[in-house]
Amino acid sequence: MAVGHGDSSSSDKKPTDALNDLQTFNAENLQSNMKVIYYSRTFLSIIGGVIAGILGFNGVIGIVFYFLVMAVTSAALAAKAKFSVHSYFDSWNRILLDGFFGGLMSFVLFWTFAYDIVHIF
Amino acid sequence: MGLGFTVGVIGVLILGHAAYSTIQYRSLLKITEEEFSGPPMEVVLELLVGLLFCMWAALTVPGKFLSVHPHSDENRYVSLCVRLRYSQIYCVVDFTGNTYVTLVRLTVSCLLCI
Numbered sequence: 001m002a003v004g005h006g007d008s009s010s011s012d013k014k015p016t017d018a019l020n021d022l023q024t025f026n027a028e029n030l031q032s033n034m035k036v037i038y039y040s041r042t043f044l045s046i047i048g049g050v051i052a053g054i055l056g057f058n059g060v061i062g063i064v065f066y067f068l069v070m071a072v073t074s075a076a077l078a079a080k081a082k083f084s085v086h087s088y089f090d091s092w093n094r095i096l097l098d099g100f101f102g103g104l105m106s107f108v109l110f111w112t113f114a115y116d117i118v119h120i121f
Numbered sequence: 122m123g124l125g126f127t128v129g130v131i132g133v134l135i136l137g138h139a140a141y142s143t144i145q146y147r148s149l150l151k152i153t154e155e156e157f158s159g160p161p162m163e164v165v166l167e168l169l170v171g172l173l174f175c176m177w178a179a180l181t182v183p184g185k186f187l188s189v190h191p192h193s194d195e196n197r198y199v200s201l202c203v204r205l206r207y208s209q210i211y212c213v214v215d216f217t218g219n220t221y222v223t224l225v226r227l228t229v230s231c232l233l234c235i
Contacts, residue, residue, distance in 0.1 A: 029187035039183040047136070047175045051168050054140050056157060076176060081186050088186040118143050
């Protein structure tokens with residue numbers, strides 16, 4: 001009967017505790033946001049790899065291209081979050097650095113793949 | 122989401138076409154026995170367009186960002202309290218969309234949830 005407050009099972013503390021308000025997050029939504037970032041970065045790493053292969057990049061210039069693509073992705077994700085990162089994440093590092101090196105393996109794989117198809121076979 | 126997916130597929134097809142054009146350009150260079158220094162300008166533009174399409178798809182298809190504040194509007198649920206003679210009806214819709222209706226035949230003070 002009692003109408004309680006909207007506590008989902010993933011929220012941590014009482015809503016009246018203002019001091020802890022900044023540390024209380026809806027962890028479910030935070031995880032969902034992290035997944036969105038992960039999928040975006042992985043897909044763009046693959047696309048970046050294909051483009052690097054088609055352009056015929058060799059060596060360091062390819063890695064530089066990867067960092068360029070990731071930097072643009074970070075900027076685009078920040079724009080998607082309307083630059084108010086603290087509404088959707090707990091820190092800027094999530095949006096700028098998370099998954100940065102995770103995509104590197106996919107990038108190199110598809111870079112090699114595309115380069116072989118276009119320039120060697 | 123359907124539109125984003127379509128744009129992504131178009132972007133990948135554009136990249137495929139650019140790859141095919143580069144293969145043909147290379148076979149032309151083999152005939153003229155020149156070195157490959159880079160694909161032609163049209164192919165570079167095509168790659169850029171493909172990248173933009175794929176980037177747009179990568180940002181829209183995985184879904185929206187949800188607010189992490191526990192008290193934000195999206196996470197709140199609304200309670201509507203209606204006084205009906207000596208009984209009260211509570212209608213509560215929580216953030217998962219479930220609706221609970223409770224009828225209480227007591228004169229209890231109406232608790233509005235914030």
